Amino acid sequence: METNEVFEKVKGLFVEDLGIDESKVTMDAKLEEDLEIDSLGIVEVVMAFEDEFGIEIDDEELSDVSTVGQAVNLLHSKI
Amino acid sequence: MSMRRVVVTGLGTINPLGNKVSDSWEKLLNGVSGIDHINLFDTENLPVTFAGEVKNFDANEYMGKQYARKLDRSAHLSIFATEQALKDAGLDTETRLGSNVGIVFGTGIGGIAATEDAVRVFDSRGPSRINPLAITQLMPNSSTGQVAIKFGIEGPSLTITTACAASANAVGEAKNLIENGIVDMVVAGGTESGTTPMTIAAFSQIRALSTKNDTPSEACSPFDKNRDGFVMAEGSTVLIMETEESANSRGAKIYGYVDGYGATTDAHHITAPAEGGAGALRAMELALKDAGIEKNKIEYINAHGTSTPANDKNETLAIKELFVEHAYDLQISSTKSMTGHLLGGAGAFESMVCLLSLKNNKIPPTINLNTPDEECDLNYTPNISVDKEISFAMSNSFGFGGHNGVLVFGKY
Numbered sequence: 001m002e003t004n005e006v007f008e009k010v011k012g013l014f015v016e017d018l019g020i021d022e023s024k025v026t027m028d029a030k031l032e033e034d035l036e037i038d039s040l041g042i043v044e045v046v047m048a049f050e051d052e053f054g055i056e057i058d059d060e061e062l063s064d065v066s067t068v069g070q071a072v073n074l075l076h077s078k079i
Numbered sequence: 080m081s082m083r084r085v086v087v088t089g090l091g092t093i094n095p096l097g098n099k100v101s102d103s104w105e106k107l108l109n110g111v112s113g114i115d116h117i118n119l120f121d122t123e124n125l126p127v128t129f130a131g132e133v134k135n136f137d138a139n140e141y142m143g144k145q146y147a148r149k150l151d152r153s154a155h156l157s158i159f160a161t162e163q164a165l166k167d168a169g170l171d172t173e174t175r176l177g178s179n180v181g182i183v184f185g186t187g188i189g190g191i192a193a194t195e196d197a198v199r200v201f202d203s204r205g206p207s208r209i210n211p212l213a214i215t216q217l218m219p220n221s222s223t224g225q226v227a228i229k230f231g232i233e234g235p236s237l238t239i240t241t242a243c244a245a246s247a248n249a250v251g252e253a254k255n256l257i258e259n260g261i262v263d264m265v266v267a268g269g270t271e272s273g274t275t276p277m278t279i280a281a282f283s284q285i286r287a288l289s290t291k292n293d294t295p296s297e298a299c300s301p302f303d304k305n306r307d308g309f310v311m312a313e314g315s316t317v318l319i320m321e322t323e324e325s326a327n328s329r330g331a332k333i334y335g336y337v338d339g340y341g342a343t344t345d346a347h348h349i350t351a352p353a354e355g356g357a358g359a360l361r362a363m364e365l366a367l368k369d370a371g372i373e374k375n376k377i378e379y380i381n382a383h384g385t386s387t388p389a390n391d392k393n394e395t396l397a398i399k400e401l402f403v404e405h406a407y408d409l410q411i412s413s414t415k416s417m418t419g420h421l422l423g424g425a426g427a428f429e430s431m432v433c434l435l436s437l438k439n440n441k442i443p444p445t446i447n448l449n450t451p452d453e454e455c456d457l458n459y460t461p462n463i464s465v466d467k468e469i470s471f472a473m474s475n476s477f478g479f480g481g482h483n484g485v486l487v488f489g490k491y
Contacts (some may be wrong), residue, residue, distance in 0.1 A: 019144025036145065043211035051208075 001079050007072045013048045014068075027069035035068075045071075053079055084323045084338075085257050086491065088331040089168025090431050091160040091268075094314030095131030095418050098159075100167070104435050107414055107443035108464045112296035114310050114419050120276060126283040129295035130274045131312025131419030149212055150225055151190035153272040156315035157222035158229050161266060165230065168319040169331050175231025181262040182227050183237045183253040185245025185269035187423035187478070189219030192275050222270045222315075234262040240423070242478030243383070245269055246316070247426025250486055251340030253320050263325045268317030269427035279311065285350065289386060299420075300447035301384035301413035302391050302455040309385040312419030316427040318434075334434040338471070339370025339487030350479050351389055356397030359383075359475065362483035363401050366473065370487040375405045377487070378469040379442055381429045382459070383477045384413025385420055394475065395455045410467060412460040416446040426476040426484060433472035433488040440468045 007027065014020040020035050031037045037045060046057050049071075055078045065071050090100045095113025097103040106113070114131045122128035138147040138155040147155060165172050193216035197209050215221060220238035227236055235256060239248045246269020253267035282288050289308040291298035299310040326333055343365065345358035352359065367374050383394055391413075399406045414432050415421075421428050436442050441464055448461040474486045 019139070019146075019148055021145075040149075040211050040215065047208065047211070 001076070003072060003076050006076050006079070009052060010068065010072055010075065013052060017048055018044065025068060027067070027072065029068045030066055031068065031071070032066065049075060055079065083258050083260065084336060085254050085320055086323050086326050086336055087318050087320055087334045087434055088326050089164040089170070089319030090317070090334065090434070091163030091167060092314065092316040092428060092431060093133055093136060093156050093159050094316065094421065094428060095133060095312050098133070098136060099163070100431070107417060107432065108441055110417065110444050110446045110462060110464065112417050112446060114295045114299060114312070116295055117274070119274070125276055125279050127279050127288045127290055128292045129298065129310065131310060132274070133313055151193050151216040151221060151272070153186060153190060153270045153315070154222045154225045156272055156313070157184065157226050157268070157270040160268060160315040160317040161226050161230060164266070164268070164317040164319050169329070170319070172230060175233070177231065178233040179263050180232050181234035181236060181253070181256050181265040182223055182232045183239065183249040183256070183265055183267045184223040184226065185239040185241070185249035185423045185426060186219050186222060187240065187242045187245055187271055188273040188278070189240070190217040190221055191273045191278060193217040195275055195277055226266065230266070232266060241482035241484065242480050243420065243422050243425055244476040244478035244482040244484040245423035245426065247430070247474060247476030247484030247486055248342060248482070250318060250320070250337065250427060250430050251342060251484055254337045254340050257320060257322055264319065264321040266317060267320050267427065268315060269421070269424040270315035271422040271424040272313040273422060274311045274313055282311065287387065297447050299386045299416050301382070301386040301416050301445050302395070302452060302459045303448050304450040304452035306386045306388060306391060308387055309415070310419035312421050314418070314421050314424050314428065316424055316431050318427060318430060333491045335437045335491045336489035337486065338372070338489040339366040341365025341369060341485045343483045345481030345483065347481055349481070352393040352477065353481070355400060356393035358481060358483045359394060359477055360397040360401050362485040363397065363473065363475070366485040366487045370471070370489070372471060372487070374402055376471045377473050378410060378467070379433070379436055379472040380409055380411045381432050381472065381474045382411050382413045383475040384415055384445065386415065390477065392454045395457055398457060406457055409458065410442050410460055410465060411457050412443055412445045414443055416448070426474065429474045429476065430486055430488070433474050437469060437472055437488055437490045441466055
């Protein structure tokens with residue numbers, strides 16, 4: 001799967017499942033500041049990623065993820 | 080009577096009758112029922128298929144999906160009712176209310192739907208797939224916390240879970256906070272959205288619910304000989320309570336006084352009222368004493384009146400025992416006949432009814448009261464509202480667990 005395909009899937013999850021405004025979801029968007037995903041929301045996001053892509057994500061892997069782009073890259077590397 | 084007399088300056092409500100105070104009041108006076116067949120879920124195989132549901136409310140539309148999906152429905156309703164009440168009180172909902180404002184909310188079963196959803200996912204998909212928001216949605220204090228966050232309420236907060244007395248106790252404890260000088264204003268109310276297939280089944284197991292599935296709007300018939308149980312309902316009602324001085328200093332309109340509060344416990348049985356309504360009677364006495372008025376001053380009682388055989392009989396006995404001959408002069412009504420039983424939201428809704436009765440000199444009826452019961456022989460304002468100028472009104476609320484909360488309201 002190409003990076004842009006992963007991004008589109010991630011965007012779909014954010015918009016459809018979490019109710020985030022589509023125009024806000026860009027590769028540069030910060031999860032917390034721009035998308036208002038708090039610490040509880042991150043757990044939801046991870047669960048959604050795991051279900052969508054059939055993978056498991058450890059908490060340590062998330063420590064460097066603060067933007068949509070970083071999340072997309074992490075997912076791309078695991079698929 | 081306290082030196083710091085407490086008044087109500089704002090009301091907000093969303094309930095089976097309407098999503099505004101004015102609509103709800105009009106329907107109450109016209110004897111309209113808000114009870115109907117259940118729409119929110121499939122009722123197949125359930126022994127009861129009707130309830131009082133909130134209508135025409137879309138939380139996603141009201142607060143946006145990203146915000147709405149983090150909250151249980153009981154919290155959606157709480158925030159909606161609180162915003163209305165604050166605006167009605169002339170307060171700015173965009174500015175944090177701060178540390179001189181407290182919040183006391185009542186609920187019977189909190190986010191029970193979130194609990195059920197989490198258990199279903201746990202059983203079907205395992206512990207790692209449970210909604211990470213489950214705890215924050217299911218905890219009974221969720222609405223209290225969410226309302227406080229939304230409107231920046233930084234004073235003391237309490238969540239009261241005395242079942243069907245919860246928001247009567249909330250209004251009473253709010254009165255205490257204000258009278259005792261802890262804060263000058265309290266957002267007090269109740270919320271409930273606990274009608275689920277499981278709760279219907281569980282209440283049915285103890286024969287608490289009306290089973291008149293073919294005639295939902297006629298099912299809740301308090302004090303009628305053919306009454307057969309209560310009707311579950313959902314909603315939230317909020318009162319803005321403050322000192323009279325605070326209200327006057329900011330030029331707020333005043334609905335009425337919260338003059339008396341009495342709370343007791345039956346300590347008798349987990350669901351059945353004490354014989355003769357003894358605990359209820361003591362709560363009514365305490366509320367009168369707190370208000371500092373003679374019992375004959377009470378002209379209207381908004382009864383607990385659930386439509387269960389036991390409640391209505393014992394509440395009647397308690398009223399007769401306390402008021403003696405004056406019991407027959409009282410105007411009494413159960414507005415649950417129209418709303419259904421709002422459970423933890425009932426006391427706040429019925430407080431609102433008392434305040435509106437005092438302000439408008441009108442008393443809403445008990446509908447579906449057609450067949451007299453010799454054990455319920457008082458004037459329950461059957462079927463038609465009554466125009467009457469009253470000075471003091473009482474609201475009774477009694478909960479499973481044996482909790483009794485009684486409030487006395489005075490005309491401003």
